[in-house]
Amino acid sequence: MxxxxxxxxxxxxxxxxxxxxxxxxxxxxxxxxxxxxxxxTVQERLDRRRRWQGLALVAAPVLVVVLFVGVPVVNAALFSLGFTGGLNQALADIGGDTVRGFSFAVYGTLLGNATFLRDLVATLGVTALSTGLTVALAVAVAVILRLRGGFLGKSLSVLAVVPLFVPVVIASWSILTFTDAQGFLRSLGAQFGLDVPVWGYTLVAVVFGSVWTSLPFAVLMIAGALQGTPDALVEAAKDAGASTWRVVWEVLLPMAKTPLVIATTFTVIGVLGSFTVPYFTGPNAPTMLGVDISKYFQAYNRPQQSTAMAFIVFAFAAAASVFYLRSTVRSNARELEKQKQEQP
Structure with a gap:
C-alpha cells in the first residue's frame, strides 16, 4: 500500500x-x-420601544398646538407686517387702512398715535400697580399663615382664595356696584356724612378688579413656599435675636424667591392681557389695550392694527417672562447640583 x-x-x-x-x-x-x-439586549429593545411610545403620545398634543396655536400666531405676525396674501386675504380685503407689502408701517403708525400711547401708559401703570398690590397682599397673608397661624391665618387664607371660585364677570359687576356713584361705598359714606370718591368706571376700579382676580394664585404660590420653609431656620433666627421683620426679610422671603417670581410674572401677564375687568369697570378713555384690541377689530374694522397691538402686548409679556425663565433655570440648576453632591 x-x-x-x-x-x-x-x-x-x-x-x-x-x-x-x-x-x-x-x-x-x-x-x-x-x-x-x-x-x-432585551433591556435596550424595551427602552427603544418606550421612547417610540412616548413620542407617539406626545405627537398628538404637539401637532394640535402647532396647527391651532403656532400657525395662527405666525400668520398673524406676518399680517401685522404687511403680508396680506394666503390666509390673510379675506381680512385684508374686508379690513380698513390695510398696509400691504412687508414693512413696519403699522407699528410705526401705532407708536406715533397719541391715543394709543395714552392707552399703553395706562395699561402699564395699571399692571404695575395691580401686580405690586397683589404680591404685597399675598406675602402678608402667607406670612401671617406661616408665623401666626390660628384662626386669623386660616381665615385670611380662605378669604384670599374665594375669588378663585367667583366668575370674573360676576366679580367685575360686583366691584362696579360697590364703587360707582350709587354704589355701596357712596351710600355707606353718606350715612356718616362722608363724600366717598366715585371709583366706578375709572382705572381705580380696574386695579381693584385685577387684584381680586390675581390674588388667589399668588397666595397659593407664596403660602405654599413659606409653609415649606423648615421650622429650624425660623427658630434659629429667633434664637439669634432676629426680629419678626428680619425673619421675614432674611429667612422666609429668600426661601420663596422662585415662587415669588412666578407669582409676579403670571400676575403681570394676566393683567396685561385682561379684557373682562377693564371692559366692565374701566373708563372709555383711557382704556386698557385688551379692550382696544377688541374695539379695533370689531367696532373700527381695523384687524391689522388690532393684530399689531396684540403683538405689542405680547412683547411686554415676553419681557416679563424672561425673569420667570431665568429664575426657573437657576432653581433647576441648584437642584441638579444638590443631587450630584448627595450621590456617593
Missing part, C-alpha cells in the same frame, strides 16, 4: 494553514465577542 507524500511547497502551505492543493481555504463563521456585543 503506497502513501502519497506531499511535496515541499505543499508542506509549506499546510504549515501556514492553507490548503495543500493551493485552493483558498473555506471560510468559517466565528461568533466573536464583537458580534455578541452588537446585538441589542
Amino acid at each position: 503506497t502513501q502519497t507524500v506531499p511535496n515541499g511547497p505543499a508542506l509549506d502551505r499546510e504549515a501556514r494553514g492553507d490548503s495543500a492543493t493551493g485552493l483558498p481555504p473555506v471560510p468559517q463563521h466565528v461568533h466573536g465577542a464583537a458580534d455578541l456585543a452588537s446585538r441589542p
Whole structure:
C-alpha cells in the first residue's frame, strides 16, 4: 500500500494553514465577542420601544398646538407686517387702512398715535400697580399663615382664595356696584356724612378688579413656599435675636424667591392681557389695550392694527417672562447640583 507524500511547497502551505492543493481555504463563521456585543439586549429593545411610545403620545398634543396655536400666531405676525396674501386675504380685503407689502408701517403708525400711547401708559401703570398690590397682599397673608397661624391665618387664607371660585364677570359687576356713584361705598359714606370718591368706571376700579382676580394664585404660590420653609431656620433666627421683620426679610422671603417670581410674572401677564375687568369697570378713555384690541377689530374694522397691538402686548409679556425663565433655570440648576453632591 503506497502513501502519497506531499511535496515541499505543499508542506509549506499546510504549515501556514492553507490548503495543500493551493485552493483558498473555506471560510468559517466565528461568533466573536464583537458580534455578541452588537446585538441589542432585551433591556435596550424595551427602552427603544418606550421612547417610540412616548413620542407617539406626545405627537398628538404637539401637532394640535402647532396647527391651532403656532400657525395662527405666525400668520398673524406676518399680517401685522404687511403680508396680506394666503390666509390673510379675506381680512385684508374686508379690513380698513390695510398696509400691504412687508414693512413696519403699522407699528410705526401705532407708536406715533397719541391715543394709543395714552392707552399703553395706562395699561402699564395699571399692571404695575395691580401686580405690586397683589404680591404685597399675598406675602402678608402667607406670612401671617406661616408665623401666626390660628384662626386669623386660616381665615385670611380662605378669604384670599374665594375669588378663585367667583366668575370674573360676576366679580367685575360686583366691584362696579360697590364703587360707582350709587354704589355701596357712596351710600355707606353718606350715612356718616362722608363724600366717598366715585371709583366706578375709572382705572381705580380696574386695579381693584385685577387684584381680586390675581390674588388667589399668588397666595397659593407664596403660602405654599413659606409653609415649606423648615421650622429650624425660623427658630434659629429667633434664637439669634432676629426680629419678626428680619425673619421675614432674611429667612422666609429668600426661601420663596422662585415662587415669588412666578407669582409676579403670571400676575403681570394676566393683567396685561385682561379684557373682562377693564371692559366692565374701566373708563372709555383711557382704556386698557385688551379692550382696544377688541374695539379695533370689531367696532373700527381695523384687524391689522388690532393684530399689531396684540403683538405689542405680547412683547411686554415676553419681557416679563424672561425673569420667570431665568429664575426657573437657576432653581433647576441648584437642584441638579444638590443631587450630584448627595450621590456617593
